[in-house]
Amino acid sequence: MNILFLGAPGSGKGTQSKNIENEFNIPQISTGDLLRAETASGSKLGEELKEIMSSGKFVSDDIVLELVSKKITSNDCKEGFILDGFPRNISQASSLDNLLNKLDVALEHVFLIDVPTDLIIKRCVGRITCDTCGKIENEYFSDYKEGDSCGDGVFVKRADDNEETVTNRLKVYSEQTEPIIDYYEKKGILHRITGGEDGPERLTQEIITIINN
């Protein structure tokens, strides 16, 4: 089962990927998480990535493609994978097609999560993530704040989740990522689902129903 989540920053791709990973026992491949792991390693590449990511721009296609290829061809992904945050432009979408053709596998479902822009900004600016288990909460919509304990670790804020960078990320999304919606619509595998203020569970159920049918 090979699945892809599309959507603006803060649309809930990460949360839904994690829920679907837990439900079907298929690993999430988040290019954002892989890149953040590299920045945390303190390597020279990590330092360069940090600068690009904190401006809201995209990292080069070659770097993300290498990270994704390594994961997709690993044993963990034998039963399938959930792509979160890749591809983000037409060139990446076509590289992904080439890679999947070589491996003789196909994408079965692409889920586009649609969320109103004002809600997106609140979702990003309030987002906090457990530094140990990756659980995501929001300072606006829950009682948790940055620095609180999650049970496993401590909630931290991402460096690129401030209003200025989020505004840039939304602009880059509409210029570079939105065109790939049409790319997958034409392939007949796109499902549009609408997120709102009612929490992630309803969407997760919608996604599970689509997958099981």
Ligand code: AMP
């Ligand atoms: P995310 O965690 O998906 O919001 O990604 C955080 C940041 O990582 C993005 O704003 C980009 O700078 C970088 N990034 C993640 N995925 C990609 C990708 N597929 N292509 C280029 N840059 C990416």
